[in-house]
Amino acid sequence: MTEPLSPEELAAYHENGFLLVKNLISRQEALAMREECHALAARLNSDVDPTWASARAVAGASATRTSLKHAHDTQFHSAAFARLLVDPRFTDVAAALLGGPNVQLHHTKMFIKPPETGSPFPLHQDHPFFPHAEHTVAAAVFHFDDAPQEKGCIRAVPGSHRLGPLPHVEDGSWHLPPDTWRLQDTQPCPAEAGDVLFFSYLTVHGSGLNTSQEARTTWLVQFRDPADRPTVDEHTWSLGQGMVLRGIDPTARRTPTARRTPTARRTEGTNEPK
Numbered sequence: 001m002t003e004p005l006s007p008e009e010l011a012a013y014h015e016n017g018f019l020l021v022k023n024l025i026s027r028q029e030a031l032a033m034r035e036e037c038h039a040l041a042a043r044l045n046s047d048v049d050p051t052w053a054s055a056r057a058v059a060g061a062s063a064t065r066t067s068l069k070h071a072h073d074t075q076f077h078s079a080a081f082a083r084l085l086v087d088p089r090f091t092d093v094a095a096a097l098l099g100g101p102n103v104q105l106h107h108t109k110m111f112i113k114p115p116e117t118g119s120p121f122p123l124h125q126d127h128p129f130f131p132h133a134e135h136t137v138a139a140a141v142f143h144f145d146d147a148p149q150e151k152g153c154i155r156a157v158p159g160s161h162r163l164g165p166l167p168h169v170e171d172g173s174w175h176l177p178p179d180t181w182r183l184q185d186t187q188p189c190p191a192e193a194g195d196v197l198f199f200s201y202l203t204v205h206g207s208g209l210n211t212s213q214e215a216r217t218t219w220l221v222q223f224r225d226p227a228d229r230p231t232v233d234e235h236t237w238s239l240g241q242g243m244v245l246r247g248i249d250p251t252a253r254r255t256p257t258a259r260r261t262p263t264a265r266r267t268e269g270t271n272e273p274k
């Protein structure tokens with residue numbers, strides 16, 4: 001059996017805290033998933049703008065003119081997402097990065113970042129949103145269309161995962177102080193349809209405005225080693241949390257799932273849902 005990643009790719013992930021895997025799915029498959037996302041956004045027909053209040057402050061008022069379309073738990077809306085979650089092309093890479101045979105889902109999130117003034121993300125780690133004891137949580141961002149720099153591609157700070165959990169500002173959604181952590185000092189991670197960007201939940205990342213004429217369509221899967229566990233009772237509204245995507249859950253633990261509804265969670269906190 002061929003290894004899903006070369007030793008150089010694995011070493012680069014551990015050194016930098018992120019890795020772009022080219023063509024993890026084909027361009028054709030990605031564009032079909034793009035259609036799934038846009039059809040789902042049309043079905044949901046939501047006007048809610050989930051742009052973080054902190055992002056509006058960082059990017060200025062222009063970011064508020066058009067809204068980002070997003071949806072959590074997309075595998076509960078279309079089987080196409082469920083199939084991709086357990087696709088070995090994805091889960092084998094995830095397992096290689098975790099360094100073990102087992103991969104467990106935390107949550108999924110679709111983003112359609114709109115054209116012209118589309119929503120930026122201030123720099124942050126994902127850690128404060130759902131801290132875990134062993135810090136194994138990582139993201140896979142599937143690109144369903146091209147994401148060059150002008151489309152507000154994800155940007156990351158190489159090696160920042162090695163700093164461990166950093167103090168964040170809570171206001172308007174967890175983010176790092178923008179005076180010290182500047183988007184322009186980060187490494188852009190442009191991608192093409194079919195590419196998947198993997199990064200640790202300790203890797204400092206964010207993204208700029210989408211100044212192009214086209215939406216940017218991505219699907220984010222947060223995953224972890226099932227032996228890891230959340231340290232706070234947070235994000236429990238995520239419907240799919242605990243689903244085993246590869247191997248087994250050796251702890252046989254009952255994973256917290258939707259003990260609170262999304263509505264309940266959103267009225268409790270000030271932060272946008274992650």
Ligand SMILES: O=C(O)CCC(=O)C(=O)O
Nearest residue numbers: 111121126154205206207
């Ligand atoms: O997709 C983006 O532009 C950034 C997403 C992000 O930073 C996140 O979900 O943590």
